[in-house]
Amino acid sequence: MNLTLKIWRQAGPDAKGSMETYPVSDISPDMSFLEMIDVLNDQLVRDGKDPVAFDHDCREGICGMCSMYINGEAHGPGRGVTTCQLHMRSFSDGETIYIEPWRAAAFPIIKDLVTDRGAFDRIIQAGGYVSVNTSGNTQDANALPIPKDNADKAFDAATCIGCGACVATCKNSSAMLFTSAKVSQLALLPQGEPEAARRVQRMVAQMDEEGFGNCTNTGACEVECPKGISLENIARMNREFLKAQFTSEK
Numbered sequence: 001m002n003l004t005l006k007i008w009r010q011a012g013p014d015a016k017g018s019m020e021t022y023p024v025s026d027i028s029p030d031m032s033f034l035e036m037i038d039v040l041n042d043q044l045v046r047d048g049k050d051p052v053a054f055d056h057d058c059r060e061g062i063c064g065m066c067s068m069y070i071n072g073e074a075h076g077p078g079r080g081v082t083t084c085q086l087h088m089r090s091f092s093d094g095e096t097i098y099i100e101p102w103r104a105a106a107f108p109i110i111k112d113l114v115t116d117r118g119a120f121d122r123i124i125q126a127g128g129y130v131s132v133n134t135s136g137n138t139q140d141a142n143a144l145p146i147p148k149d150n151a152d153k154a155f156d157a158a159t160c161i162g163c164g165a166c167v168a169t170c171k172n173s174s175a176m177l178f179t180s181a182k183v184s185q186l187a188l189l190p191q192g193e194p195e196a197a198r199r200v201q202r203m204v205a206q207m208d209e210e211g212f213g214n215c216t217n218t219g220a221c222e223v224e225c226p227k228g229i230s231l232e233n234i235a236r237m238n239r240e241f242l243k244a245q246f247t248s249e250k
């Protein structure tokens, strides 16, 4: 396949960026999208030019690093897949492909397609954990009976990989889908109960502090989420937040 790539290039956080054009040829339809960028970068390095900076790690859909807009869609045209799982057979020979970084004030651009998603880490640090008694009397998790429905919903919420596609897709740059998945995975389990009120209040406060927008129920986040995280989690987080207002725990 021969393609024309239009890629956002930006030398640094404060530099002025622009779309640059790069032709690539002999691309196999079986290559992943990231392998296609590897081919371009190999070509750029051989020509003595600066390769395109992009995030990647696992290349198998589990780390959430490979975040970029492809033809205006978070993670490209596929549904339920990350950029690293997207194959070039999803495009046509001769096509022009537009590649851009996430666009959200809370995810500032570091270089080219790489954004700083530390805001997500800080939301987790604010409360996305359970405190465990390690005194030697730790209870075996398997000793706690959990209703199957709750276990399944908690597991589904826990599949969020923190990629940020929900934020990038949302017209308000809202992080509600991400935060609600992280709140839900613990709120649904007995292990999460003791700190539930404090957790949701702190995580929501941190989310607001980071500059993410609010949810207006558009639902674009759920459509573009590579892990199919449900909007149901946002409703659960709102309920948890309301419930927490009636406790003294902060």
Ligand code: SF4
Binding pocket: 064, 159, 160, 161, 162, 163, 164, 165, 166, 167, 177, 178, 181, 221, 224, 225, 226, 227, 228, 229
């Ligand atoms: S909710 Fe979905 S889109 Fe948002 S960070 Fe998690 S996996 Fe990515």
Ligand code: FES
Binding pocket: 055, 056, 057, 058, 059, 060, 061, 062, 063, 064, 065, 066, 082, 083, 084, 085
């Ligand atoms: S590189 Fe890990 S999800 Fe794509």
